[in-house]
Amino acid sequence: MAISVVPFVIAQFPKMLKTHHGERLAILLALIASFSLVLAYCLYQVFQPWVQKRKLAYAKHKHVISGILQHAQKQALGRLLNDDGSPNENVIRKLFHKIDNDDSRNLSRAELHALIIGINFEEIDFDKNDAVDKIMDDFDTSGNDTVEEDEFVAGMKIWLHEAKQKVEASGAYSNKFVNDYHARTREDHDQLVDRSDEAVESVENPGWCIAKAVGYLLLGATICAAFADPLVDAVHNFSNATHIPSFFVSFIGLPLATNSSEAVSAIIFASRKKQRTCSLTFSEVYGGVTMNNTLCLGVFLALIYFRELTWDFSSEVLVILLVCVIMGLFTSFRTSFPLWTCLVAYLLYPLTLAVVYVLDFVFGWS
Numbered sequence: 001m002a003i004s005v006v007p008f009v010i011a012q013f014p015k016m017l018k019t020h021h022g023e024r025l026a027i028l029l030a031l032i033a034s035f036s037l038v039l040a041y042c043l044y045q046v047f048q049p050w051v052q053k054r055k056l057a058y059a060k061h062k063h064v065i066s067g068i069l070q071h072a073q074k075q076a077l078g079r080l081l082n083d084d085g086s087p088n089e090n091v092i093r094k095l096f097h098k099i100d101n102d103d104s105r106n107l108s109r110a111e112l113h114a115l116i117i118g119i120n121f122e123e124i125d126f127d128k129n130d131a132v133d134k135i136m137d138d139f140d141t142s143g144n145d146t147v148e149e150d151e152f153v154a155g156m157k158i159w160l161h162e163a164k165q166k167v168e169a170s171g172a173y174s175n176k177f178v179n180d181y182h183a184r185t186r187e188d189h190d191q192l193v194d195r196s197d198e199a200v201e202s203v204e205n206p207g208w209c210i211a212k213a214v215g216y217l218l219l220g221a222t223i224c225a226a227f228a229d230p231l232v233d234a235v236h237n238f239s240n241a242t243h244i245p246s247f248f249v250s251f252i253g254l255p256l257a258t259n260s261s262e263a264v265s266a267i268i269f270a271s272r273k274k275q276r277t278c279s280l281t282f283s284e285v286y287g288g289v290t291m292n293n294t295l296c297l298g299v300f301l302a303l304i305y306f307r308e309l310t311w312d313f314s315s316e317v318l319v320i321l322l323v324c325v326i327m328g329l330f331t332s333f334r335t336s337f338p339l340w341t342c343l344v345a346y347l348l349y350p351l352t353l354a355v356v357y358v359l360d361f362v363f364g365w366s
Contacts, residue, residue, distance in 0.1 A: 001286045001289050001290050001324055001328050002324050002325050002327075002329065002332070003037070003328075004037055004041075004289070004290045004293035004294050004324065005293060005320060005321050005324045005325065006037070007030040007031075007033040007037065007294070007298070007301070008030070008293070008297070008317045009317075009321065010026055010029050010033055011026055011027055011030035011301065011311055011317070012026075012311075012314065013026050014026050015314050023310075023311065024305065024308075027304055027305045028305055030297075030301055031298055031301040031302055031305055034295070034297050034298030034301060035294075035295075035298045037290075037293075038217075038291075038294045038295045038298060041290055041291075041294065042217075046210075057130075059185065059188050059189040060131075061131065061134045062162075062185045063185040063186055063188075063189050064116065064126070064131050064134075064135075065159050065162075065163075065185070066163070066178070066181045066182040066185040066186075067119050067182060068115070068116075068119065068159075069159065069160070069163065069178050069181065070178050070179060070181075070182045071115075071118075071119045072091070072095045073179075078090070078094065079091060080156075080160060080178060081164075081177065085164060087156065087157045087160050089153060092153050092156045092157075093149065093153065095156075096149050096152045096153070099112070099115050101114070105148070106147060106148045106149070107139075107146060107152065108146055109136065112135055112136070113128060113129070113132050116128050116131055116132065135147075138155050138158070138159075139151050139154075139155035163178070163181040166184055166185075167180045167181045167184055217295070220295070221295060221298075221299055224295075224296060224299040224300075225303065228299070228300065228303055229303075235249050235250055251353055251356065252353070259288070262284060262285070262288050265284060266284055266285060269281040269284070282331075289324065293320070314365045315355065315356045315359035315360050315365045316356060318355070318359070319352035319356055322348075322352070322355075323348050323352060326344075326348065327344075327345065327348070
């Protein structure tokens, strides 16, 4: 969503430099950037299930790692980390010899498979052989399809370092640290499972669905192109007839009317108060803004470019840039949203209206 403001910045670039040279070139580049972002966004939606599967596989692997660490702790072999956070090499070697059933001083795939089965990961479903392959990839640096003692120690040190990056220890690295890491990986896995239910859902006749989606996109673009000018005339005539300033009609009445369907849909989803439906609500909002900033802007820029109109929307671009960047950064670094966060979004609406009004009618930007 934040990236989708790039075409606005490109189109506004000559205005920022206070020059009339290269205005048409800037509009053309912004037009190309807009439709390129539309294409990229569509491709992202197509490949998102594959990305989600990869993330889920990675989360399962991390949960297996934490399970092995927790298993070592439960076997009363000792603490895996010293008080200063450094790996306890003696305990790691004890774990190696416990897994090495045939005392061959290396771990085979069968011994690693037996270890994973012995831990009994009842809470998640995963391919045991695939888990063994991933452990081999992490530990077997020599490539001889076995894990030697030094390789095991080095691999465990890497795992413990990753655990320390994931979970902050309060004071000494106690046994609780490993349990916290195991709980965190389980939580990450469960969150991805909830998202995968929505993202990796099987679709009947995907070819028809793709063709239908492309048809809707083309139809929407055609409607925008055909009715853009009449809509502007209708707003202008309505403003004159009712003696309501066109500013208020354009920035208050019209957005409420055009976005009402998305608002109702978002409220219906959110009212179910489930993690998945809330996720769908946010996705719909982000998707709506992204499409407005790319597809709708692209059609608008095409009209300006081919009919040789003037781009004079400095104040509007500024507020769109501010809102998208602020909300984009704010929501990119959070996965949960307390009630107070909605106030930030709500306050941006009257604030941006005030900014546009002041810039256009007081400072004469328009």
